Amino acid sequence: MLLTLFYILSAITLATAFLTIFSKNPIHSAIYLVLCFFSIAGHYLMFNAQFLAIVHVIVYSGAIMILMLFTIMLMNLNKEDEKNKSMLTRISAVISFCLVAFVLLAAFIKAQPVITEYKVSGQDYQSIKVLGQVLLNEYMVPFEFASVLLLVSMIGAVLLSKKEHINN
Amino acid sequence: MENILQQIGIENYIYLSTLLFCIGIFGVLYRRNAIVMFMSVEIMLNAVNLLLVAFSTYHQDASGQVFVFFSMAVAAAEVAVGLAILVAVYRNLNNIDIDNLKNLKG
Numbered sequence: 417m418l419l420t421l422f423y424i425l426s427a428i429t430l431a432t433a434f435l436t437i438f439s440k441n442p443i444h445s446a447i448y449l450v451l452c453f454f455s456i457a458g459h460y461l462m463f464n465a466q467f468l469a470i471v472h473v474i475v476y477s478g479a480i481m482i483l484m485l486f487t488i489m490l491m492n493l494n495k496e497d498e499k500n501k502s503m504l505t506r507i508s509a510v511i512s513f514c515l516v517a518f519v520l521l522a523a524f525i526k527a528q529p530v531i532t533e534y535k536v537s538g539q540d541y542q543s544i545k546v547l548g549q550v551l552l553n554e555y556m557v558p559f560e561f562a563s564v565l566l567l568v569s570m571i572g573a574v575l576l577s578k579k580e581h582i583n584n
Numbered sequence: 585m586e587n588i589l590q591q592i593g594i595e596n597y598i599y600l601s602t603l604l605f606c607i608g609i610f611g612v613l614y615r616r617n618a619i620v621m622f623m624s625v626e627i628m629l630n631a632v633n634l635l636l637v638a639f640s641t642y643h644q645d646a647s648g649q650v651f652v653f654f655s656m657a658v659a660a661a662e663v664a665v666g667l668a669i670l671v672a673v674y675r676n677l678n679n680i681d682i683d684n685l686k687n688l689k690g
Binding site: 418419422426429430433434436437442445446449452453456459460462463464465467468471472475476479480483484487488490491493505506508509510512513516517520521524529534536537539541542546547550551554555558562565566568569570572573574576577579 | 587588589590591592594595596598599600602603604605606607608609610611613614615617619620622623624626627630633634637638640641642644645646647649650652653654656657658659660661662663664665667668669670671672674675680
C-alpha cells in the first residue's frame with residue numbers, strides 16, 4: 417500500500433520535473449514545477465514530517481513560484497520565442513545527463529548499508545514541538561543569521577530592480 | 585510506532601533523489617531560458633532536501649529537518665536576488681537568453 421503510494425508519487429515527481437524542462441512555454445514550466453513541489457510535499461508527509469511539508473508548500477509553491485510567475489508575466493515571456501540551441505549543445509547535454517546519472521546510480525547501487533537491521537526507537541523526533549526546541553536551542557545562532565540573510569537579500573532585490581540603465 | 589523506511593527502504597529514496605538531481609543538471613545544460621534554468625536549480629535543491637529528510641528519518645534525528653529549514657531560507661533568498669538580476673538584465677537587453685550575457689567574458 418505505502419510502496420504503491422511511493423511509486424505513484426515518485427512517478428509524478430520525475431514526470432513533472434521532466435515536463436518542466438521540456439515545455440516550451442515558461443508559464444507551463446512554472447505550473448509543472450508547482451505540481452512537482454506538491455508531490456515532494458507528499459513525500460514529506462509520508463515521512464510524517466508535517467512541519468516541513470507545510471513549510472515546503474508555503475515557501476516553494478506559495479512564495480517562490482508566485483515570484484517566478486510574476487517575473488514571467490512582467491517580462492511578457494509567455495510565448496514560445498526561444499530559438500533552438502545548436503544540435504551539439506543538446507547532444508552534449510543529453511550525454512552528460514546520462515553519464516552523471518549512470519555514475520551516481522552505479523555508485524549507490526554498489527553501496528552497502530551500514531545498518532542492516534533497521535529498528536524504530538519509538539522516540540518522538542519530528543513533531544513541531546521537538547523541532548522548535550532543537551531550532552531554538554541548538555541552532556539558535558544560524559537561525560538568527562538566516563533572518564539577516566533574508567533581510568540582506570530583500571534589500572539587494574530592491575536595489576537591483578531599481579530603474580537604472582547602463583550607458584552604452 | 586510505524587516507520588516508513590521499514591516498508592519502503594532508504595535505497596528507493598536515494599535513487600529518486602539522484603534521478604531528480606540529474607534532471608536538474610540536465611535542465612541547466614539543455615535550456616537557455618534563464619528562468620527555466622532557475623527552476624532547474626530549484627529542482628536540484630529539492631532533490632537534496634528530500635534526501636536530507638530521508639536520512640533524518642533514517643537516523644531518527646531532528647537536525648536533518650532543521651538543516652532543510654535553513655536550506656529553504658537560502659533558496660528563498662537566492663530566488664529573490666536572482667529574479668531581480670534577471671529583471672535588470674531584461675530591462676537592458678529585452679530578452680533573458682543566456683547566450684547574450686557574454687559581456688563578462690574576460
